[in-house]
Amino acid sequence: MSQAKLEFLDRSRAFWNPGKTQDWQDMGVDLVIDRREGYYLYDMDGRRLIDLHLNGGTYNLGHRNAELVEALRAGAERFDMGNHHFPALARTALAEALAACAPAPEMVYTAYGSGGGEAIDIALKTARHATQKRKIVSIVKAYHGHTGLAVKTGDDRFSKLFLSEDTQGEFIQVPFNDLNAMEDALRGRDVAAVIMETIPATYGFPMPKEGYLPAVKRLCERYDALYIADEVQTGLMRCGEIWACTKYGIEPDIMVTGKGIGGGMYPIACVLITERCGGWLKEDGFGHISTGGGAELGCIVAMKVLEMVQRPEVRTMVRNISDYMRAGLDQIMAEYPDFFIGIRQHGVVMGLEFNHEQGAKPVMKHLYDNGVWAIFSTLDPRVLQFKPGLLMTQAECEEVLRRVEIGVGLARDELMGARRRHG
């Protein structure tokens, strides 16, 4: 590590976040991202990494995608954040563009947050207003962000720390893929909404069982609860359609998109709301106020993102990348069957499962040493999040597979001892 980096890390500990800074050093990942371009990150010491983390799809279209940089630059010649109290050209234009590609025809409104968590809070507040009920059901180890309401839907590690866990019995958590538990939670008809990541990301992408999500939606209908789809990670073409819930046949009542919608260039998050659920927007349109929510420059970038991900070429690319990566990963899995034991996949959303409690952490580290940045699942460290971008080239994918094969092998040896001979 360079002297400059050592000094920088001291400053990072001193002025920014001592715990987080140190944790990465302890895990053997001394990354300080400096330059970034396309699917590449460059450490401040100059080392190149292929980015398969992409911050959960924030960089779907690559880092500093030139078209998005241009949209932001050109947008800045006319717009700024805008005044959030007034009807605004860009906010309405983005709302229309979202309505035109919404997963349900009745989704007419868009409310804006400045980030995913805030948008989740808006979604939950919207559901509470629409149903005049308080309870929210989420999935054990769901992750919807760390704002006031969102944090209560998730793992209590993040709420208890701040004495912000639910104490009123308003936030119920049920295991994923368990319909009985879901029905038990809803049976009392006192639930405002079920909030559901279409594929729980931070939990390591356990995949919904066939029929699970539609059955949850039916249960919601039966027990007068709303269905909120959190498409923050799964949306924007990563599963081969613009919204993954569509692939599972779901028409949600409320949908949240974030991360990638801002193209990694300007933070913005959106809540799509059906006519039926949007009552507060008429009753008191000032009900949720956010100065940065739906900043107009963000809207300009988001419109470009929507246009880009809906190009027909992108659809083919996503399919090729998914198929190609899968074929390659299957081969690697066959090389290390005692360690690399499963692949969860929907499109370019993938989780690689390892046969060890903390298996994804050494894999992450060895990939890092081999020039690939992919992160373990915070809430299930057996699983490595493997999330190639929408526009990856064949050469980049091949390069990733080559490095993953090496990294997985090294991680296996580290955890399970000297390489067994085979073949």
Add this chain to the structure above:
Amino acid sequence: MEPQVRTLVDISGSPAALKGRADLVLERARWAAEIFQRYDRDLTMAIVDAVAAAAHGNAGRYAEWAVKETGFGVVEHKRHKNEMTAFPLVDFYRDEDFVNPRIDEARKMVEIPRPAGVIMALTPSTNPIATINYKILISLMTRNAIVISPHPAARECSVDAARALAQAAVEAGAPDGVIQIIEDPTIPLVEQFMGSPKTSLILATGGTAMVRSAYSSSSPAIGVGPGNAPVFVDSSADLSKAAKRIVESKSFDNSALCTNESVLITLAETDARLRQCFKQARAHVCDDDDVARLRRYLFHDRGFNIECIGRDAVWIAQECGIRVPDGTLILLAPVGQIGVEEPLSREKLCPVLAYHTVNSRRQAIAQARAVLRLAGAGHSAAVHTGDEQVAMQFAAAVEAYRVVVNAPCTQGAAGFQTALAPTFTIGTGFFGRSSVGENIGPQHLIQWTRLAYNSDASEPFGHYHGLSSGFSGPLPEAPADGVPGSNGYRTPSPSPRPSQDTLPGVTRDELRRMIAEELRAVLGK
């Protein structure tokens, strides 16, 4: 109220947007090319045959559309060109294998075909559909992906035709994106495509500014420079036959092919008789006033008048105010000079033939060289003679890579009515500042990796026959976990269609003869 998708900040003309769009199309093509390399020869040829069948079926429709859209050419001739570039083209190359390795026991070598990758094809307005058919089919034969940039004047019919072939290809099992077409081929956008490192090879046909910039892009390019074929009619020629053939050539699709004769050179001693023969062949021999009118019309102040391309002789005569008999097929324009002083010695792409008389064979060669120095270097030339010594001297002297003897140059140089390879892209070679001097065919879209053994006799050659070449076919479809019916792998196995019947026992020479006969039938000869 219905939501509208509007653009508040339009960046579509910015370099970033143009490059972004080009990159996306090309990357999709690269993926397709990469997957296509997994295909074996049977599946490859099944795709080729399916696409040829679609091209054949659409020949008439697009011939009409092209003539309507561009105003160039003759529907019936275009239909025929479109058909020629379907089954006959494929059959011409059917016996050649561009997919499997070649094993050469004697030289202890194995040669493995390696497709170029992504072919960037510029297609002209004069032969839009035939060129599209041809370029797509030679790309598919060699398992390349292709991106077509149509000439803007033939954009609509080209886009429709290419889409139809793309659909036929994918339905037959080709990778998605193996055939794409740029729907709004503006110059800055096409320049992005051509300059991209994702483009493996530019295959440029046309006479436009775009072709020129193909050469100057940083990508490997094979292209036609413009044609401007000189034709020498020697005193030893059968003058009547020569005149007939030249008229047949010039009137075929109204000279919209770049291989058509542009300047006729003959000897003073044959001048009068040759003019007579031309009149009999339904050519109009212009007088001085006619020539002045033609010159003014074809080469106005702003340069060459593209209005006249592919128009028939009567139409052009009318436009110029020249009186010609009905049924006139070509206009013969006697010119006293060749070179910069005489615009009519340039390429014309219409049934107007400059006609120049010289005093000797030596002078004929000098003038023919001058024609090609002016324009059309490396392209085509023709000679009509009964004396092989004359043919030899002429061919060795002119800077053209094909010299057609006693045949219509339009068809002959393009491989119809001669044994040259049938093509819609004429390599103009070193003379024309291009890399290939032959008629372009599939062989130019691949290169070979050569496995070469130690030639020492003590080192034995391996047993390569029957070795698996690693063709694994289309990529298996990755599962979308939890989506009904998508668990586990789904391998798309397009049932290889029964390959298009090659006519049993037909040799290539016979095929050529059949093609020639069909052409003659079209021409009513």
